[in-house]
Amino acid sequence: MSIKLTLWVVLGIVISYYFEVAPLLPLIAMFVLLPLMYWAGKKQHREGFPYFEVLTSLTTLCLGILVVGISMNRGMSHHYTRLDLNKEKAWQVKVIEVLKPNNYSQRYVTQIIAADDKLASGKLLFSLTVDSTIKELQVDDELLIHTKPESIRPPSNPHQFDYRSYLEKQGIQHQIRTDFASIITKVSAHKTLFGVASKFREHIISKLKEKDFGAEEMGVIQALLLGKRDDISENTYNNYKNAGAVHILAVSGLHVGIILFLLEFMLSPLERLPKGKILKLITVVLLLWGYAFVAGLSPSIVRAVTMFSFVAYALYLNRPTNSFNIIALSMLFIVLVKPLFLFQVGFQLSYAAVFAIVWIYPKLQKLWFPENIIIRKTWQLLSVSVAAQLGVLPISLFYFHQFPALFFISNLLVIPFLGLILGSGILVIILALIDSLPQFVVDSFNWVIKLMNSVIGWVAQQEGFIIKNIPFDSVQLLLGYLIITVLVVFLSKPKWKVALVLFGGIIAFQSRIIWGQMLVQEKEAIILVHRSRNTILFHQLGDSLSILTSDKTNLGNVIDNYAVAERIQKLDTIQLKNSYHIGQKKLFIVDSLTVFPLEERPDYLLLTQSPKLNLERLLDSIKPKKIFADGSNYPSLVKKWKLTCAQKEIPFHYTGEKGYYIFSLDRD
Structure with a gap:
């Protein structure tokens, strides 16, 4: 019985997480279902329709939906997402978990206590700039931080580990970043068992x-x-x-x-x-x-x-x-x-x-x-x-x-x-x-x-x-467990019906691999990816991938992640040029040499290697439809370009902020 109840609760959790069901709906449903379940239990049907079992399953399903809504504070009036997050606030937070630091920051999961002296709830990721002169914060430390929360950035590159999704599955939707000098630490913070x-x-x-x-x-x-x-x-x-x-x-x-x-x-x-x-x-x-x-x-x-x-x-x-x-x-x-x-x-x-x-x-x-x-x-x-x-x-x-x-x-x-x-x-x-x-x-x-x-x-x-580098998607995951389960059952008690299911699972698994390869063969994509101090364009044609780059020695693991997920068989690295045709549109790349397209007007303009230019004058001259900046540029220059594009009402895409960009290959 506990196995069935667990499966229904798990199904409810999955439904609630992916479809964002507010807690009020399952709560009302449970108030209706519980008396009916009590009535069905009293009747004790031994034959006919299993009313009690069905009602119990629905109730536990609603319970799974409810606990996710409560855990993520959905629809709660005191949750911090109800506040205006576009303005700076004084956040009072408590450290509840110390994460592994990286080269740039110490990271913590914090529980919100208050915002601008008003009670609030929820969790924030807190990144503190690395400073060798200070000690790490500890669990139970309470801090006062005056800042504006930021959304967690999406993956910078295709098929990269999705840190935003990972944090969302822990109930974290925003982060706050500052340095040690900008925080106030409470002297006598309330202690918890976890902190001790x-x-x-x-x-x-x-x-x-x-x-x-x-x-x-x-x-x-x-x-x-x-x-x-x-x-x-x-x-x-x-x-x-x-x-x-x-x-x-x-x-x-x-x-x-x-x-x-x-x-x-x-x-x-x-x-x-x-x-x-x-x-x-x-x-x-x-x-x-x-x-x-x-x-x-x-x-x-x-x-x-x-x-x-x-x-x-x-x-x-x-x-x-x-x-x-x-x-x-x-x-x-x-x-x-x-x-x-x-x-x-x-x-x-x-x-x-x-x-x-x-x-x-x-x-x-x-x-x-x-x-x-x-x-x-x-x-x-x-x-x-x-x-x-x-x-x-x-x-x-x-x-x-x-x-x-x-x-x-x-x-x-x-x-x-x-x-x-x-x-x-x-x-x-x-x-x-x-x-x-x-x-x-x-x-x-x-x-x-x-x-x-x-x-x-x-x-x-x-x-x-x-x-290494084994392509394996969610459909293969489910089919893999089906094959393992049926294989163990067959080896325990060999039966023809079980053998047929086993062979059916193997055929479905192989068909999924073949189908995936067929989809890859028909695919063409051109992608601007993000890489610090480098410019990289991917051109995928079937199971072949051309890497167009300005620095072949600075590629990192961007290629590996993409090649595994897309089942790439052939790789080719090519020196980046200044202009390309993407479908019916033209892309021009301006690098540190600051060479401009004088004879033709490009649809896309990619700024790389921090070129010294008057962007406003250039935009007036060539009138591109969209501007791109990648990880090879200085962040200070990117901020200026972003403001200029906003004034000119030209779309601006910075890979360090918005992640990779997939170009449209519309050939009409």
Whole structure:
């Protein structure tokens, strides 16, 4: 029953998010449905139309729609979007999450307390200019900032990671940016449990940094034990990613699951006491949440501990058939409290892996049960890895477009020792906190982490086994899960009907690939993309892509993202010229040489490399229909050009602000 309820709530959340349903409508519907559901339950129909089941499904669907509306403050009079956002205001905000900084700014998620001394609600992304002389802000810090919110920019380039959509799925629609000198920090801000946990985690990290851990090892220790990945080098992170072991660097379901089973083993003697099983369950759950507190109560940790608290309850019941219901119940609880978690990749990967392990692992064990204990344990570990990988494979391909074929090697080499590493790490933390951490323990633990990094690095170097740049869209995602599900069912109980569905799914999957290739062959597009200190035009013709650029050495990953999504097979890089014909229209490019089109009037004018020109006079002379500026120009010049175009009532498109531009190929 809990599985069905969860599915209906999930459907309601998806409907509410994408169709922006206000909370009032589902609330009214629930007031109507609940009495009817009570009436249907009293009637207890055993035959005929299932009134109670249908009404229950509709009610839970409305509940899913409602919780998203409440979470995103839709239609709420106190939400900040009801205010005039075109004017500067005094925003009083509270830091609720510290994000990983980039080269230019420190970033935080903040909760709005008030705007111009009036109560307001909602969340804002706060970017603070990097300043080496100041300390980072902490969770629970309360700030007063006088500024105007900005909309989150769309992706600068086609098929680039959509950061705006990512933030919207966390309930964040705007950002505020300033420097440290322009904010006022409240001296005695109200403390929350999350702030205390975050501060305690920072205290643990400061204690560990006093010891002689290597820089690379310290970064991994912070990530592995405390869920903070800020200090991991890019090279180390890429090694874990390419080896299919990046999940080790985030405190997630894997870590909490290992800790749960360690606690189950260590506390098993409690079962001998009267009411010992209940005492053991309570102790295990409390210790899990204690670990979550030590790790800073970040959203991913809270989510994982919540899930495995329900798993601990399932172990207490000791009924394997209830496993799916208990996991579904944990998912239901989480999405009702935090419905937008449903759209986070970590949430999707965690539950996909857990459901797959619970379902597929026992079936793999039935296929073969070796007598030799070493072979049996190896087979069990391999079965868990294969089950989890099957569960997350379509999601991984959809988001990351690569498949580490040696994932089972890295898992076999690391996972068996991860329990020992986590247990030893917790001991290291405790000893560091009480200033009783011996040097030989530091050296031993540092050596273990260094060895793990080396093993992962070796696996990652086997580049022939890393399949990259795999095109995979949402339709393939759904068909992929259909094929995996039907394949497992068929291997468990081979039937002709199941085999037909399996072959049908495979044919549909292949047809989707062929259809995608056919669509690509018919496509032609010319796109102005954004790249700092460079000018780049894409000309796609079928599965071929010509990159027209002024600097072939400064292309970044703009091409890779586009080539994967568009199934590009041929790439060609060409030096950019000053003029092109786009359909029936003409594009002229003015660069630092400031050469003007004297003989003909272009429809489009692209300004690059900060040309020194009198734009007003040029516009009066050639009268273009649209002006473009890309990332190769100085921002100060772009602002002047934008004002000039506004005065002349000529459309102006700056890629640094509006993102890429797709030119019309109308040939009429």
